[in-house]
Structures are given as structure tokens and as C-alpha cells.
Amino acid sequence: MFEAAELGHEISKEDYDAREPILREALLDAQLDLLEQKRQSVVVILGGVDAGGKGDVLNLLHEWLDPRHVTTYALAAPLGEDHGRPDFYRFWRALPPAGKISIFVGSWYTNPILDRVFGRIPTSDLDRHMRRAVLFERMLSSENVVVLKFWLHLSKKSKKKRLDELSKSDKTSWRVTDADWENHKRYDKFRKVSERALRESSTAEAPWIVVEASNPRYRDLTIATTLEQSIRARLPEASPTHANHAPALPAPIDDRRILSSLDLDKTIEPAVYSDKLPTLQGKLNLLFREPGMKKRSVVAVFEGMDAAGKGGAIRRVTHALDARQYRVVPIAAPTDEEKARPYLWRFWRNLPGHGSMTIYDRSWYGRVLVERIEGFCDTNDWMRAFGEINEFEEQLAESGVIIVKFWLQTSKEEQLARFEAREKTGFKRHKIGPEDWRNREKWEAYEHAASEMIERTSTEFSPWTIIEANDKKHARIKILETLVETIDDAF
Amino acid sequence: MFEAAELGHEISKEDYDAREPILREALLDAQLDLLEQKRQSVVVILGGVDAGGKGDVLNLLHEWLDPRHVTTYALAAPLGEDHGRPDFYRFWRALPPAGKISIFVGSWYTNPILDRVFGRIPTSDLDRHMRRAVLFERMLSSENVVVLKFWLHLSKKSKKKRLDELSKSDKTSWRVTDADWENHKRYDKFRKVSERALRESSTAEAPWIVVEASNPRYRDLTIATTLEQSIRARLPEASPTHANHAPALPAPIDDRRILSSLDLDKTIEPAVYSDKLPTLQGKLNLLFREPGMKKRSVVAVFEGMDAAGKGGAIRRVTHALDARQYRVVPIAAPTDEEKARPYLWRFWRNLPGHGSMTIYDRSWYGRVLVERIEGFCDTNDWMRAFGEINEFEEQLAESGVIIVKFWLQTSKEEQLARFEAREKTGFKRHKIGPEDWRNREKWEAYEHAASEMIERTSTEFSPWTIIEANDKKHARIKILETLVETIDDAF
Numbered sequence: 001m002f003e004a005a006e007l008g009h010e011i012s013k014e015d016y017d018a019r020e021p022i023l024r025e026a027l028l029d030a031q032l033d034l035l036e037q038k039r040q041s042v043v044v045i046l047g048g049v050d051a052g053g054k055g056d057v058l059n060l061l062h063e064w065l066d067p068r069h070v071t072t073y074a075l076a077a078p079l080g081e082d083h084g085r086p087d088f089y090r091f092w093r094a095l096p097p098a099g100k101i102s103i104f105v106g107s108w109y110t111n112p113i114l115d116r117v118f119g120r121i122p123t124s125d126l127d128r129h130m131r132r133a134v135l136f137e138r139m140l141s142s143e144n145v146v147v148l149k150f151w152l153h154l155s156k157k158s159k160k161k162r163l164d165e166l167s168k169s170d171k172t173s174w175r176v177t178d179a180d181w182e183n184h185k186r187y188d189k190f191r192k193v194s195e196r197a198l199r200e201s202s203t204a205e206a207p208w209i210v211v212e213a214s215n216p217r218y219r220d221l222t223i224a225t226t227l228e229q230s231i232r233a234r235l236p237e238a239s240p241t242h243a244n245h246a247p248a249l250p251a252p253i254d255d256r257r258i259l260s261s262l263d264l265d266k267t268i269e270p271a272v273y274s275d276k277l278p279t280l281q282g283k284l285n286l287l288f289r290e291p292g293m294k295k296r297s298v299v300a301v302f303e304g305m306d307a308a309g310k311g312g313a314i315r316r317v318t319h320a321l322d323a324r325q326y327r328v329v330p331i332a333a334p335t336d337e338e339k340a341r342p343y344l345w346r347f348w349r350n351l352p353g354h355g356s357m358t359i360y361d362r363s364w365y366g367r368v369l370v371e372r373i374e375g376f377c378d379t380n381d382w383m384r385a386f387g388e389i390n391e392f393e394e395q396l397a398e399s400g401v402i403i404v405k406f407w408l409q410t411s412k413e414e415q416l417a418r419f420e421a422r423e424k425t426g427f428k429r430h431k432i433g434p435e436d437w438r439n440r441e442k443w444e445a446y447e448h449a450a451s452e453m454i455e456r457t458s459t460e461f462s463p464w465t466i467i468e469a470n471d472k473k474h475a476r477i478k479i480l481e482t483l484v485e486t487i488d489d490a491f
Numbered sequence: 492m493f494e495a496a497e498l499g500h501e502i503s504k505e506d507y508d509a510r511e512p513i514l515r516e517a518l519l520d521a522q523l524d525l526l527e528q529k530r531q532s533v534v535v536i537l538g539g540v541d542a543g544g545k546g547d548v549l550n551l552l553h554e555w556l557d558p559r560h561v562t563t564y565a566l567a568a569p570l571g572e573d574h575g576r577p578d579f580y581r582f583w584r585a586l587p588p589a590g591k592i593s594i595f596v597g598s599w600y601t602n603p604i605l606d607r608v609f610g611r612i613p614t615s616d617l618d619r620h621m622r623r624a625v626l627f628e629r630m631l632s633s634e635n636v637v638v639l640k641f642w643l644h645l646s647k648k649s650k651k652k653r654l655d656e657l658s659k660s661d662k663t664s665w666r667v668t669d670a671d672w673e674n675h676k677r678y679d680k681f682r683k684v685s686e687r688a689l690r691e692s693s694t695a696e697a698p699w700i701v702v703e704a705s706n707p708r709y710r711d712l713t714i715a716t717t718l719e720q721s722i723r724a725r726l727p728e729a730s731p732t733h734a735n736h737a738p739a740l741p742a743p744i745d746d747r748r749i750l751s752s753l754d755l756d757k758t759i760e761p762a763v764y765s766d767k768l769p770t771l772q773g774k775l776n777l778l779f780r781e782p783g784m785k786k787r788s789v790v791a792v793f794e795g796m797d798a799a800g801k802g803g804a805i806r807r808v809t810h811a812l813d814a815r816q817y818r819v820v821p822i823a824a825p826t827d828e829e830k831a832r833p834y835l836w837r838f839w840r841n842l843p844g845h846g847s848m849t850i851y852d853r854s855w856y857g858r859v860l861v862e863r864i865e866g867f868c869d870t871n872d873w874m875r876a877f878g879e880i881n882e883f884e885e886q887l888a889e890s891g892v893i894i895v896k897f898w899l900q901t902s903k904e905e906q907l908a909r910f911e912a913r914e915k916t917g918f919k920r921h922k923i924g925p926e927d928w929r930n931r932e933k934w935e936a937y938e939h940a941a942s943e944m945i946e947r948t949s950t951e952f953s954p955w956t957i958i959e960a961n962d963k964k965h966a967r968i969k970i971l972e973t974l975v976e977t978i979d980d981a982f
Contacts, residue, residue, distance in 0.1 A: 025917035032921060059810050066921055067802060068823055068852070074815030080844055081572035105814045171769035174776045278662035285665045311558060319550050323596045324565030332559055336827045353571055361559070427515035430523060430557055 001195045005153040005212040009222075016217040023224055024064050030231040031065050034099055038340070040144045040234055041096040044103045044227065047110070048152030049190070050180045051162045052213040054105055057152070060220050061103065061227075069100045076106030076114075084297065084354035086399035088136065092348035095145065097340030108133050109197060116193045117186055126193070130200035132395075139388050141205035142381070143342035146234050149206055150223055151198060152213040156187045162214075257451035258466070264411045267471040280480040281320035287484065288325050288355070292491040296400050298357035300483065303365050304408030305446065306436050307418040308469045309476075313408070314359055316476045317483065327352065331362040343367055343385075344392055351396075364389055368453045373445050386456040397461035402490045404483055405462060407454060408469040412443055492686045496644040496703040500713075507708040514715055515555050521722040522556050525590055529831070531635045531725055532587040535594045535718065538601070539643030540681070541671045542653040543704040545596055548643070551711050552594065552718075560591045567597030567605075575788065575845035577890035579627065583839035588831030589635065599624050600688060607684045608677055617684065621691035623886075630879050632696035633872070634833035637725050640697055641714055642689060643704040647678045653705075748942035749957070755902045758962040771971040772811035778975065779816050779846070783982040787891050789848035791974065794856050795899030796937065797927050798909040799960045800967075804899070805850055807967045808974065818843065822853040834858055834876075835883055842887075855880055859944045864936050877947040888952035893981045895974055896953060898945060899960040903934055 011019075034040060044061075046054050058072060073094045082090045088108065096102040112129035115121040137147045154162060163180060166172045183190065198208045209226055213219045268276075287293065300317070302310045318326055329350045338346040344364055352358040367389070372382040393403055410418070419440070422432040439446070454464045465482045469475040525531060535552075537545050549563060564585045573581045579599065587593040603620035606612040628638045645653060654671060657663045674681065689699045700717055704710045759767075778784065791808070793801045809817055820841045829837040835855055843849040858880070863873040884894055901909070910931070913923040930937070945955045956973045960966040 021917060028918050028921060055810065055813075058814060059806060062806055062809070062819075064918070067806075067819065068821035071818070072814045074813065076815070079572075080574065081570075083571065171773060174773040282662060282665040315550060315553055315558075318553070319546065322546075322565065323549060323563045323594075324567070327562070328553075328558065330559035426512060427519050427555070430519060 001198055001208075002153050002191065002210060005210045006155045007212065008214070009212045009218045010215045011217040011221055013217070016221065019221060023221065023228065026232075027064055027224055027228040028066065030228050030235070031069065031101070033235055034101075034231050035066075035069055036099075037235060038099040040146055040231075041098050041340070042101040042146045042148065042227075042231060043096065043140065044101065045107045045109065045147070045149040046103060046105050046152070047107065047150065048211075048213065049154050049159055049187075050183055051159055051166065051176070052152030052154050053216060053219060054152060055175070056216060057150075057220065057223055058103065058105065060224070064224060065101065070103065071096065071100070072103045072105065074106040075104065076110040081353065084295075084400075085351050086395040086401070088132075088395055089348060089351060091136075092345060095140075095341050095345060097337060098144065099340070108136065109201070113190075113193055113197050116197075117189050123196070126197060127200055130197055132391075133201045134203055135388075135391050137201075137203065137206040139342065139344075139384075139391075142384060145342065146230060147206035148227060148230055149201075149208045150226075151194070151208050151210045152219065153210050154213050156191075158214040159184065159187065257448060258454055259407075259409055259447050259451045262409060262466065262468055264409060264414070264468045264470045266468045266474050268474040268477055270473065273473040273477060276477050277316065277480070280477065280484055281316070283484045284317070284320040284480065284487075285322075287487045287491075288321060288357075290491060293355050295354060296402055296490065297352040297354055298402045298404065298483075298487060299352065299396060300357060300359045301363045301365070301403070301405040302359065302361050302408070303363060303369070303406065303450075304467070304469065305410055305415060305443075306439055307415050307422070307431075308408035308410050309472045310361055310408055312472060313406075313467075313476050313479050314361060316480065317359065320480075321357070325355070326357040326359060328359045328361060331360060331366060344388065347392075351401075354400075364392070365453060365457075368457075369446065369449050372449055373442055386453075389457055390459055390462075393457075393459065393462040402487055403462040404486050405464045406467050406479055406482070407450060407464055408467045408475060409450075410469045412440075414470045415440065415443075492689055492699075493644050493682065493701060496701045497646045498703065499705070500703045500709045501706045502708040502712055504708070507712065510712060514712065514719065517723075518555055518715055518719040519557065521719050521726070522560065522592070524726055525592075525722055526557075526560055527590075528726060529590040531637055531722075532589050532831070533592040533637045533639065533718075533722060534587065534631065535592065536598045536600065536638070536640040537594060537596050537643070538598065538641065539702075539704065540645050540650055540678075541674055542650055542657065542667070543643030543645050544707060544710060545643060546666070547707060548641075548711065548714055549594065549596065551715070555715060556592065561594065562587065562591070563594045563596060565597040566595065567601040572844065575786075575891075576842050577886040577892070579623075579886055580839060580842060582627075583836060586631075586636065586832050586836060588828060590831070599627065600692070604681075604684055604688050607688075608680050614687070617688060618691055621688055623882075624692045625694055626879075626882050628692075628694065628697040630835075630875075630882075631833060633875060636833065637721060638697035639718060639721055640692075640699045641717075642685070642699050642701045643710065644701050645704050647682075649705040650675065650678065748939060749945055750898075750900055750938050750942045753900060753957065753959055755900060755905070755959045755961045757959045757965050759965040759968055761964065764964040764968060767968050768807065768971070771968065771975055772807070774975045775808070775811040775971065775978075776813075778978045778982075779812060779848075781982060784846050786845060787893055787981065788843040788845055789893045789895065789974075789978060790843065790887060791848060791850045792854045792856070792894070792896040793850065793852050793899070794854060794860070794897065794941075795958070795960065796901055796906060796934075797930055798906050798913070798922075799899035799901050800963045801852055801899055803963060804897075804958075804967050804970050805852060807971065808850065811971075812848070816846070817848040817850060819850045819852060822851060822857060835879065838883075842892075845891075855883070856944060856948075859948075860937065860940050863940055864933055877944075880948055881950055881953075884948075884950065884953040893978055894953040895977050896955045897958050897970055897973070898941060898955055899958045899966060900941075901960045903931075905961045906931065906934075 034042065046057060048054065062070060075090045075094060078087070078090055091108055094102055094104070112121070112126050116123065116126045140147050163176055163184060166176045198210070202208045211219055211222050302314060304310055314328060318328065327350070334346055347360070347364050350358055367377065367385040368382050371377045396403055419432055419436065422428040454466065458464045467475045467478055525533065537548060539545065553561060566581045566585060569578070569581055582599055585593055585595070603612070603617050607614065607617045631638055654667055654675060657667045689701070693699045702710055702713050793805060795801055805819060809819065818841070825837055838851070838855050841849055858868065858876040859873050862868045887894055910923055910927065913919040945957070949955045958966045958969055
């Protein structure tokens with residue numbers, strides 16, 4: 001992989017001086033078009049050997065591009081609020097909005113490579129990290145994020161030479177740290193591990209571009225040219241539509257689905273309810289005071305048909321808790337900061353820290369429910385969402401998040417009764433509008449989509465719990481019981 | 492202060508049942524109008540004695556209001572990313588956007604009161620915290636945030652009774668913690684300290700409303716009614732304009748100002764520049780590796796006339812640092828999440844954590860420069876900004892932030908030369924547009940506003956450094972020297 005980057009590529013000063021102004025103008029033009037179209041964003045990963053000149057390249061890009069629309073991140077290690085959240089939290093937080101560019105000098109590659117070089121993880125773990133990177137970048141690419149990965153390479157000899165040169169002068173010796181020399185002793189190991197990492201994570205959507213770094217002019221022109229061409233190549237197209245590429249998912253021939261086979265009329269005696277409710281709330285409260293909770297967090301997802309009783313159920317849960325232990329995130333229209341990024345971004349930004357719970361009142365499943373049914377996204381978009389969501393939840397589970405997902409289902413008749421009751425009661429009238437009536441007409445489509453969603457996204461680390469919700473009291477008790485059991489089991 | 496809340500206020504069940512539906516509908520109406528007008532937001536502080544029923548009130552508000560537009564925060568103690576940032580960081584982050592409501596059950600009052608009760612701070616510190624709260628709420632109020640502060644009060648006797656009742660039943664005993672009993676021993680001290688805190692922080696904009704909490708029906712109706720009336724009272728008005736209330740600031744009679752009395756032609760020899768630049772960059776780099784830096788952070792502000800060389804100077808600074816040590820925040824048009832909150836919010840959200848630097852390329856001073864000159868805000872708004880900015884920077888300084896502020900000044904002739912050069916060079920053309928030419932026509936107004944800004948916001952904890960910038964090299968060296976000296980002095 002690195003042989004082609006040891007050929008001694010060079011660009012003369014004259015050649016460079018002739019190309020520079022033309023390239024700068026083209027690059028800037030591409031950036032301004034990117035900004036104006038506001039459809040794509042760009043992620044640049046700058047990896048490679050120490051002393052390969054990452055700092056110089058960074059500086060060049062900030063000078064050649066309009067720096068107001070470029071942000072650089074060095075996120076190798078998690079910091080502050082990153083602790084207690086999944087490893088990819090910090091990368092999600094740093095994704096650029098449409099039109100803008102994020103440069104990562106510490107990325108999702110940094111730690112896996114270092115950990116493998118220093119023997120802290122086996123090769124199988126390195127490969128696992130690379131597969132995760134591939135999935136992440138595939139999602140980014142589908143979500144209109146251009147991913148460009150540069151690897152600055154130096155042969156062992158030229159790297160040693162460069163370190164020596166920098167160390168010699170008083171004015172540049174501060175650029176070489178003890179860690180640089182320590183790493184250099186492991187050059188061969190670094191090379192071997194990086195080669196594997198790059199090979200495993202080079203894909204059609206986001207190939208690695210290895211750049212020989214011994215001649216700064218060659219290095220800079222290569223990177224700037226690639227950046228300009230890559231932005232330009234993605235610009236003219238409209239947002240790619242795959243509407244017809246995805247095969248239709250077959251509906252069950254006998255029309256039997258999970259959600260149409262439920263006994264929705266399960267009830268609970270009011271007296272039993274009054275007894276069980278505070279008991280379960282007490283249990284839930286005590287679970288949040290357990291020492292084990294200090295290293296865990298809870299994500300609770302509430303989905304269901306309109307008027308199925310999500311709000312009332314959520315209040316029965318939060319009443320058991322101290323306000324500092326939970327946050328309810330109602331999913332309404334995204335803000336412009338959210339709209340400009342991949343659809344999962346707004347959920348990542350609200351993930352709970354250790355010891356607390358985020359309750360999502362509707363969630364990322366909107367992608368495979370309302371967006372699917374209303375055609376707000378392409379078929380391919382909601383079809384790939386099943387896999388993206390499972391991957392997202394797996395990352396949550398791996399980082400210690402306890403995930404509980406509820407689907408609240410009423411009968412169509414019960415929904416009608418509740419709609420009518422809402423229209424009659426002054427302080428409930430805001431809960432019912434023309435949109436609810438329109439959705440009701442699509443009852444079967446929602447039931448079909450929800451059934452498929454439950455089937456495709458019930459995993460061992462994040463199963464769905466279906467709540468028969470014609471009786472609100474039954475629903476609330478089953479939800480609290482499930483929460484208490486799941487959290488208890490997790491300890 | 493608490494006598495009126497020990498009168499034994501009571502509401503009968505019949506009376507409550509008669510009022511409830513009317514009040515709920517009125518409250519919800521007020522909230523929906525708030526949401527629709529999107530001009531004001533509401534901050535509710537819920538303080539008071541343990542067992543006063545904060546949890547119940549919270550639950551009630553979430554049930555009576557549309558909970559999708561209400562967020563509850565319990566921010567007594569700093570968490571995760573709050574560490575290493577000023578104390579008010581977490582409260583700023585939690586401010587609601589226009590149209591929405593934030594409820595604080597742990598607020599800027601919680602820790603000062605606890606610290607005083609437990610003897611960790613003297614009364615003078617409590618008073619200082621209260622003055623800070625008053626300034627904060629005055630700013631919020633001017634920025635269209637309605638601040639409502641409720642204090643739930645119970646006499647010593649009724650508080651004891653309530654704790655006993657809760658403890659007796661299996662179903663509610665979990666609601667009483669050991670800390671509640673510990674605190675109860677200090678009831679008299681709590682009462683005395685709270686009384687002082689409330690008195691010192693009751694203002695016309697945001698008075699404390701003490702609510703007797705022994706009768707839940709009385710408590711709930713009082714709070715809901717007050718909330719409804721307060722939202723309603725602020726709604727019909729347009730955003731208050733004080734344009735004519737503020738006295739004009741006198742210009743110096745002889746027209747001599749700080750910025751018109753500079754020697755702008757200071758230069759530096761190119762050879763000296765080439766020598767000093769890397770030396771200073773090395774020094775800056777080493778300062779960021781000092782152990783002392785682990786508990787400090789740096790905020791650098793770059794302001795100046797158009798084309799004064801801010802971008803080039805910033806790059807000379809960042810080139811000395813590792814990408815994980817700094818962040819450049821260019822101030823362009825605010826996003827909708829930013830526009831919906833007080834103007835300082837977008838700067839708070841970008842404050843650096845320990846060990847790192849945020850460089851603001853233009854800053855909060857836009858309020859007293861472009862917004863003042865272009866009339867984007869009322870006279871009263873930019874006039875109060877001087878005090879608000881000094882208060883903001885004092886909070887930064889107190890929390891260990893090293894603040895360095897640069898004003899880059901060129902002559903009017905030099906600016907013209909640079910504008911013309913930009914128009915001639917392809918890759919610089921994006922840096923010049925009609926707006927720059929328009930601003931140039933207002934040169935004197937900007938010089939006057941900037942002179943006044945420097946005078947009013949140069950403080951011992953955050954002085955301005957004026958940079959004579961006709962010679963770019965001179966400017967860059969003076970900036971690096973100032974940075975190095977200021978950081979070095981701070982250790």
C-alpha cells in the first residue's frame with residue numbers, strides 16, 4: 001500500500017509557483033459552490049506518520065480555503081462530556097453542516113491503530129474497528145457527506161531525516177516531542193498495522209489516498225488537487241436518488257402481522273393499578289440510586305400510534321425520578337442545525353451521560369415510519385435505515401447504555417374514541433388536529449411499517465416491547481415493569 | 492419574607508375541581524400563543540424546602556402544559572463538560588429558545604444557599620452570588636426571557652409532618668432521602684439564609700414568589716395561575732423598544748479618540764520577523780505544555796477594521812499549536828438555534844475547556860460595533876451590552892480563563908490598497924464584496940464606536956491590546972508577543 005508513496009515524488013519550485021494560483025482559485029471556487037448549494041458537506045481525515053507535515057497541511061488548507069467555513073478537530077481521545085457516551089459520540093458531534101468542511105487530525109482511526117501498535121488490542125479488534133468505520137462512512141456518504149481520507153507517508157529513512165532536521169534548529173525543535181521519538185522506534189510495527197487498517201477501510205465511497213510527504217510541494221499540491229476535484233465531482237449532481245434501486249419488501253401473503261395479532265384488550269383492575277404504580281415507581285427510583293448505575297445510562301424509546309398514551313406513560317416514569325436523572329426529548333421538526341446533518345445526528349447529541357436516562361418521545365424510528373409512509377425520504381434511505389439503526393443501537397449497548405423500546409398499540413376503534421374525547425375537552429384540543437385525522441386514514445400502512453420495523457430492529461441488545469394500550473393503566477404498568485426488569489437484569 | 496406563606500392557605504377540593512379545567516385551558520392557550528409568537532421564552536425556577544412538592548409541581552406542569560415545548564433541568568452541580576468552564580456555563584447552555592419554556596429545579600440559587608448553610612462561604616459571598624444572579628436575570632429580561640421564580644415554603648412543623656407521612660408508607664418512603672433528614676436538622680439556618688438570598692435577588696424584573704406548600708391544591712393553583720398570567724402579560728406587547736430612553740453618549744469635543752491617535756506605521760525588518768516568528772511560536776507552544784495550563788484556558792478575541800489582517804494573524808498563532816489545543820470560531824450569521832436566544836449564548840456555547848484556547852474571529856463585540864452602527868439593535872441594547880460584556884468577561888476571568896483581546900487598526904489608505912489588491916487576485920476575490928465597500932464609507936462611525944468600546948471594556952481582568960496593523964509583520968509579532976506575555980504572566 002505504501003510502495004507508491006516511496007517513489008520520491010517531487011515538484012519543482014517553478015512548477016509549484018506556476019500551479020499554485022490556479023489551484024487556489026479552483027479550490028476556493030469549489031468551496032464557495034459547496035457553500036452556496038448547501039447540499040453536501042465534506043469530512044477530511046488527515047492521518048499518517050509523525051513529522052509527515054499534518055500541521056503544515058492544516059495551515060495550508062486554512063489559508064487556501066475560506067477558513068470561516070472550515071473547522072478542525074483533534075478528537076483522538078474522549079474529553080469531558082464524551083466520557084460515559086459511545087466512542088463515536090465525539091465524531092458525530094463534530095460532523096459539519098451542509099456546505100461546510102470538517103477536518104479531523106485525530107479521527108476514528110487514531111486510537112485503534114495506536115492500540116494495536118502498542119499491543120493493547122488483538123488484530124481481530126482492529127478489524128472490528130475498521131468495519132465500524134466502513135459502516136459509518138457508508139452512512140455518511142449516503143447522507144451527502146463527502147469523506148476524503150489522506151494518509152501522509154514517509155519512508156523510515158526520510159522520516160528519521162525529517163525528525164533530525166527539526167530537532168537541530170532552536171526554532172523548530174519544539175515541533176518534535178518525546179512521543180515522536182518513542183513512536184519512531186516502532187516504525188515497522190506502525191507501518192504494518194497502518195497498512196492493514198487502511199486496506200480494511202478503503203472503500204469505493206471513501207478510499208484512502210496515500211500521499212508521499214517527503215516533498216512538501218508535491219504533498220500540498222496532491223492534497224489540494226484531490227480536495228478540489230472531489231468536491232467538484234460531487235457538486236453538479238442532485239442529491240442521488242435510489243428510489244428505484246431498492247427491491248420492494250414483500251408483505252406477508254396472508255396479511256398476518258405482529259401488530260394485527262395482538263390481544264389489545266388486556267386490562268388491569270383499578271385497585272391493583274393503584275397498588276402497583278407507586279411500588280414500581282419506588283423500585284425504579286431505587287435502581288437509579290444503585291452504585292452500578294454510575295457506569296450505566298438508559299435510553300427509553302416511546303413509539304406508537306397517535307393517541308396511544310405515550311405522554312401519560314412517560315409522566316408515570318419521570319414522576320419516579322429526580323429531575324437531574326432524566327431528560328425527555330420530544331421529536332418534532334428538526335432545527336436548521338439538525339436538518340443540515342445526517343438524520344441520526346439529533347439523537348446522538350441528546351444521548352444521556354452516566355447515571356441518567358434520555359426518554360425519546362418518538363425517535364429515530366420516524367425514518368422507517370412517517371418518513372417512509374409520507375415519502376419524505378427515498379425507498380433506499382429508509383431501507384438502509386434498518387441497518388444503520390441496528391448499528392447505532394449496538395454502539396449504545398456496547399458503551400453500557402441500557403436500551404428499552406416501547407411500541408404502544410391501540411385498536412383503531414379506541415383511537416377514534418380518544419380523538420373524539422380530545423376534541424371535546426378544552427385543554428386536550430391542542431393534542432388533535434387535521435394531521436392526526438389524515439394519519440388515521442393511513443392506519444394500515446402504519447401498522448405494516450411498524451410491524452416490519454419491530455421485526456427488523458428487535459435485536460438481542462435492543463429488543464422491542466409491544467404494549468397493548470387500549471387500557472391505559474395496563475399499558476403504564478407493563479411499561480414500568482419492563483423498565484424495572486430490564487435495568488435490574490443489566491446490573 | 493415567609494410569614495405570608497405560613498397563614499394556612501387552603502383550597503377545597505370542590506373549589507379546585509371547578510377551577511382546574513378553566514385554568515388548564517387558559518394556561519395551555521398562553522403557552523401556545525407564546526410558541527406561535529416566538530418572541531419571548533420563559534425560565535421557571537422552582538426552589539424551596541425539601542418535601543415542598545417540587546416533584547409534584549413539575550409533574551403537574553408537564554401534564555398541564557404541552558410537554559413537547561418544556562424542558563426541565565436540574566443543574567445544581569456542574570457535570571462533565573461543565574468542569575473547567577465558568578459556573579454559569581451550564582445555565583447558559585440550558586436557556587430555552589424563543590417560544591419555549593425551561594424549568595430549573597437546580598438553579599444558580601441552589602449552590603450559594605447550600606454553601607452558606609453549611610458554612611462553606613461567608614455571607615458576603617452569598618451576596619456576591621445574588622448580585623450576579625440579579626445581573627443575569629436583568630440581561631435575560633432585556634433579551635425577551637420571562638423569568639419566574641417560585642419558592643415552595645413549609646413551616647418547620649408542617650415540613651416535619653410531611654416528611655413523617657412520606658416515610659411511613661412503603662409506597663412513598665423512597666421519596667425521602669437521608670439528605671432530607673440531614674437538611675431538616677438545619678431548618679432554621681436554611682430559613683435564615685434563604686430569606687436573605689431571596690431578599691437580595693428579588694427585583695422588579697424577576698421577583699420571588701413565595702408559595703405556601705402545605706396544601707397541594709393551593710400550591711398548584713397559585714403556581715399555574717401565576718405562570719399563565721405572567722406569560723399572558725408579556726405576550727401582547729411588541730418586543731420593548733427603548734430606543735429613546737437611553738441618553739446619547741457624548742463624542743469628545745476635540746474629536747480626538749484612541750484610535751485616531753495611533754502611530755500606524757510601526758514596522759519590523761523582514762529579517763527580524765523571520766527570526767522572531769518561529770521563536771515566539773515555539774514559546775507559545777511550550778506554554779501550552781506547562782502543567783499550569785491544565786487548569787487554565789485561553790480566550791483570544793480578534794476584532795478590527797475590514798482587511799486589517801485578522802485571518803493571517805490567527806494562522807500565525809494556530810500554526811504554533813496542536814489542533815487539539817485550539818478552536819477558531821468565526822462569527823458569521825447566527826443559526827436559528829442561536830437567533831432564538833440572548834446574543835451572548837453563541838459565545839458561551841463555544842467556550843474552551845481546560846488546556847485549550849478558543850480564538851474568536853470577530854466576537855460579542857459585534858453588538859457594540861456593527862449592530863450599533865447598522866441599527867440592528869436598539870440604542871438601549873448596545874448601551875447595556877458594555878456592562879453585560881464586562882460581567883461576562885469577569886466570569887471568565889474568575890473561572891481561570893486568560894482573556895486576550897486585539898483590535899487591529901490600519902489607516903484608511905492602507906485599507907483601500909488592500910481592497911484593491913484583493914479585487915485583483917483570483918483567490919482573494921471572495922474576501923471583498925459590496926458590503927466591505929459600504930462599511931468603508933462608515934469608517935469614522937466605526938472608529939468612533941471602536942474607540943468607545945475599547946474605553947468601556949478595557950478592564951484589569953480583560954484589557955484590550957491595540958495593534959498598529961499597516962505592517963502585517965509588525966502586527967503578527969506584536970500579537971504573538973502579547974499572547975506569550977499574557978499567558979506567561981498568568982501562571
